[in-house]
Amino acid sequence: MSGADPSETAIKAWTRLVRAQVMVLGGVEADLKAAGFPPLSWYDVLLELRRAERGLRPMELESRLLLAQHNVSRLIDRLAVNRLVRKRPSANDGRGQIVEITEAGRDLLRRMWPLYRRAIQRHMGSKLDAPDTDRLARLLKKLLA
Amino acid sequence: MSGADPSETAIKAWTRLVRAQVMVLGGVEADLKAAGFPPLSWYDVLLELRRAERGLRPMELESRLLLAQHNVSRLIDRLAVNRLVRKRPSANDGRGQIVEITEAGRDLLRRMWPLYRRAIQRHMGSKLDAPDTDRLARLLKKLLA
DNA sequence: TCCGTATAAATGCAACTGCATGTATTTAGT
DNA sequence: ACTAAATACATGCAGTTGCATTTATACGGA
Numbered sequence: 001m002s003g004a005d006p007s008e009t010a011i012k013a014w015t016r017l018v019r020a021q022v023m024v025l026g027g028v029e030a031d032l033k034a035a036g037f038p039p040l041s042w043y044d045v046l047l048e049l050r051r052a053e054r055g056l057r058p059m060e061l062e063s064r065l066l067l068a069q070h071n072v073s074r075l076i077d078r079l080a081v082n083r084l085v086r087k088r089p090s091a092n093d094g095r096g097q098i099v100e101i102t103e104a105g106r107d108l109l110r111r112m113w114p115l116y117r118r119a120i121q122r123h124m125g126s127k128l129d130a131p132d133t134d135r136l137a138r139l140l141k142k143l144l145a
Numbered sequence: 146m147s148g149a150d151p152s153e154t155a156i157k158a159w160t161r162l163v164r165a166q167v168m169v170l171g172g173v174e175a176d177l178k179a180a181g182f183p184p185l186s187w188y189d190v191l192l193e194l195r196r197a198e199r200g201l202r203p204m205e206l207e208s209r210l211l212l213a214q215h216n217v218s219r220l221i222d223r224l225a226v227n228r229l230v231r232k233r234p235s236a237n238d239g240r241g242q243i244v245e246i247t248e249a250g251r252d253l254l255r256r257m258w259p260l261y262r263r264a265i266q267r268h269m270g271s272k273l274d275a276p277d278t279d280r281l282a283r284l285l286k287k288l289l290a
Numbered sequence: 291t292c293c294g295t296a297t298a299a300a301t302g303c304a305a306c307t308g309c310a311t312g313t314a315t316t317t318a319g320t
Numbered sequence: 321a322c323t324a325a326a327t328a329c330a331t332g333c334a335g336t337t338g339c340a341t342t343t344a345t346a347c348g349g350a
Contacts, residue, residue: 010265016282066171124288132287142272
C-alpha cells in the first residue's frame with residue numbers, strides 16, 4: 001500500500017486515530033485538570049528538562065517536543081512565572097537562553113506522575129490486554145518511523 | 146492488564162500515541178492548510194451534515210464530533226458566515242436550531258477530499274502495509290470501545 | 291394553569307495558539 | 321574589520337478555545 005490513494009482500511013484507521021486523540025488524550029488531560037494540575041505540555045517540558053540535567057536551549061525543547069518556536073517561548077514564560085523553570089543567558093551564545101528546571105518543577109513532576117500514570121491506565125492500559133498493547137506500540141512506532 | 150498502574154508497554158504506547166497525534170494529525174492539517182483549505186474541524190462538520198440529509202441540531206453535532214457545546218456554537222457561526230452552512234429555527238423545539246449544509250459547503254467537501262485523501266495516504270497509508278494498517282485499525286477500535 | 295427545573299444555544303472574558311514581524315547576536319564572505 | 325545573511329528568541333495581533341454565565345424555551349408536578 002504505497003499508491004497515491006489510501007485504502008479504505010487506511011481511512012478507517014485514520015478516523016479512529018483522530019477519535020483516539022480526542023478520547024484518550026483528551027481524557028487524560030481532563031483527568032489531570034480535574035485534579036488541579038496544569039496541562040500535559042507543562043509536564044512534557046519539565047520532563048525533558050529533568051532528563052537533560054544541564055538545562056536546555058529553547059530550540060532544543062522545540063525539536064524534542066515538536067512545538068513551534070513562539071509556543072516554546074511562551075510556554076517557558078508561563079513556567080518561569082510559576083517558578084517551575086529558571087532562565088539564564090547562554091554563556092557561549094549571546095542570543096541564547098538556558099532553561100533549567102527548579103526544585104518546584106521537580107516537585108510538580110513528582111506530584112503529577114501518580115495521577116498521570118493512573119490516567120494512562122484508565123484511558124489506555126485498561127482497554128487493551130498486554131499483547132494488544134504491545135502490538136499497538138509497535139504499530140505506532142512504524143507509523144512514526 | 147487492568148491493574149491500577151499501566152505497564153511499561155502501555156506507557157510506550159501512550160507516548161507514541163501522543164507523538165502520532167502531533168506528526169500524523171498535525172501533518173494532515175498542515176497539508177490542507179498549505180493548500181489554502183480550512184481546518185479539519187470544518188470538514189468534519191460538513192461531512193456530518195452531508196450524511197444527515199435532514200440537517201442536524203447543534204447538540205447532535207456536539208455528540209458526534211465530541212466537541213464542547215460552546216465550540217460547536219461558534220464553529221457553526223464561522224461556517225455560516227462563510228455560507229457553508231445555513232441555520233434555521235427548529236420547528237418543534239423553539240430553543241433549537243437546525244443546521245444544514247449549503248451547496249457551497251458540498252462543493253468545499255468535494256474540493257477538499259482529493260487532497261485530504263492524499264494527505265492521509267502520505268502521513269498514514271504509506272507508513273504501514275495493508276496487514277499492519279488493518280491491525281492498527283482493529284486495535285484502535287478496541288481502544289475506543 | 292403556574293412554577294420550579296432542565297435543556298438548547300449563545301456570549302463575555304481570559305487563556306492559548308498561529309502568524310508575521312522585530313530585536314539581538316552570531317556567522318560568513320570579502 | 322565590515323557588511324549581509326542567518327540564527328535565537330521575543331512579541332503584537334488576530335483567531336480559537338475553555339469556562340462560566342445568560343437567555344430562551346420546554347417539561348413535569350402540584
